[in-house]
Amino acid sequence: MLKAFLNQGMFEEAKQLFLRLLENSHNINSKSDYKEKVTPDLYTFNTMLEGCAAEEKWDDLEWVYVEMLKSGYHFNSKRHLQIILDASNAGKVLFPFFLVTHAGLS
Numbered sequence: 001m002l003k004a005f006l007n008q009g010m011f012e013e014a015k016q017l018f019l020r021l022l023e024n025s026h027n028i029n030s031k032s033d034y035k036e037k038v039t040p041d042l043y044t045f046n047t048m049l050e051g052c053a054a055e056e057k058w059d060d061l062e063w064v065y066v067e068m069l070k071s072g073y074h075f076n077s078k079r080h081l082q083i084i085l086d087a088s089n090a091g092k093v094l095f096p097f098f099l100v101t102h103a104g105l106s
Helices: 002-007 011-026 042-054 058-070 081-089 095-102
Strands: none
Touching: 002 011, 002 042, 011 042, 011 058, 042 058, 042 081, 058 081
């Protein structure tokens, strides 16, 4: 559903769905909760990162990246190098942020 929203140019709807998924992940208290709630996985985070970049939502991109790290997933700098370059070209200084947090220094 998230990918469909992004493919149709419905970024805000995708963001709202992503927020609900994140909320679900913050409300997991036991293993049985996983049967009832859908939580974001690496594919979900990568999809949102790519959607943010496509829509040039650089602040949202940074937020998604931080949430990705909080959830225990890591940024694939080889896969997303173009995102970093696009953000930099748009005047958003994400490159040092990605390097520092990706290296585990923050």
